[in-house]
Amino acid sequence: MSAADQPNSSSAAAGHRAAPLVGAYPASVIRKLNALTSNFYAREAASFSATRQTPWHGWEKAWEIIGERHPWPADQPLNILDLGCGNLRFERFLAERTDIPVHVAAIDNCPALVAPEGGLPGRIAVEFQTFDLVESLLGGVFADRLPHHSHDLAVAFGLMHHLPTFNLRARTLQGLASALRPGGFAVVSFWQFLNDPRLAAKATATTAEGRAAHRLPSLEPNDYLLGWQHAQGVYRFCHHADDHEIDALLAAAQQELDQSPFPGPTFHELARFSADGKQGNLNRYVVLQRI
Template identity: 60%
Template sequence: MRPATTGAPPIGSPYDIATLRQLNALTSQFYEREAASFSATRQAPWRGWNRALDIIAQTDGTFRRHPLAVLDLACGNLRFERFLAERRVPIASVVAIDNCPALLDAPDSAVAFRSCDLIEALIADDFRASLPRATCDLAVAFGFMHHVAAFPLRIHVLEGLLDSLRPGGFAVVSFWQFLHDDRIAAKAATTTAAGRRAWRLPPLASCDYLLGWQHADGVYRFCHHTTDEEIDRLMAAVALPFREVARFSADGKHGNLNRYLVLQRP
């Protein structure tokens, strides 16, 4: 049954419920249609992952001395789990959540995969119920925040990650800053205009775009460029206690396509 498109949007959202769900639908359709080609370009680990693990190990010398309980939000094709195995990080359990099972190259018996539309859970205010509570040593969200189409919902993602951690656990989240890439930035306005016409969408908020994929026709995904100023505002708005351990840029040709946060639950 199609979710209802009426109701009050989150306070501070630039979009109504119908538009939030429409943006989520086009992104979900993108991943369903382009799962194979997208996964093929997402095989190597991001450089920022190594730096994040090193920062955590330097912060907590005992972190890798026991098997870890891991939450991987929007896990994609499980390449982060392969990265952990390559780094010989001891793993006790992994809860991996995504709404596109087609991205999984092969099932992994060591991973508990949950199929869940995380954006819909955010819109329906049911997000935290979809996640573990206070049990994880490490919770990550890579390549996900840019698909979340409202500032208050991005706050809920951060709070959900923190809420999943045991005391002393760490959360690592990346924010895609794709406008730092001249090639993507040059196409973003044109692609957004074409996608809005095709989907009959209202004007998008600042730093919100519809991006295409390779040479595919009629395929769009909602993407938000997160500025450093917005990250500051997100940190100030999070209601749960946390400690910001580190903030750094990595990935891409110039090492500036992703902005990372490493947070610790006290």
């Protein structure tokens, strides 16, 4: 993945580095899985983006939940962190749902996915950064690269399943929560592809092929390699997180937040629901609010 991980000036001045994370796999295996995912998106960016043009149904429900809790003032800009922004279709969704100015800090490691901002109205201002989340997490500088206590909304859609190991997923949740001002909201999706028998069968077969092709060890439970359409030799790491794991991730993220060098108020879970796919069960959404 692309950019070197350089800490921002305020964090560098503080001299903080989070402890490096490894977890269930050696760092070398994590990097290999991450490289497979990165190469997949770099190679298939155009075809992948072409299939990712419409909003997810779950976004509408999450937006309604947040709006009922806290209607956005019409005279104040909405500050958003979009972690793993992809082709900015969430920003296009926002453009259709609100008339207030929106400032987005959009982060992804595949610039080829990011759609031209010409498709967005002028009141949706996007500042795009490219950096490798997994490398930042492994190097202990992930928190340094995110905003702190300043954003109204932080989202991660289609991201968590690409992060190898529980520890990396928990630290990412902690980073999202730390980005929020008190009263701010976070919305995170967890792809539950094993709920679809067809996807589950494909995942099992593709994982065996990918492990053999790349000499990978056995993967942890609910870890798989998925392919793409009829493309040959491309794989992406994907993890299925069930509700028990989501509970544990939230608890671990809260513990990380309590021990963070950027202390702040806690968060609580507002809602959890399933949406998307033909059966409405392919994504599990969690809506959080900082207190």
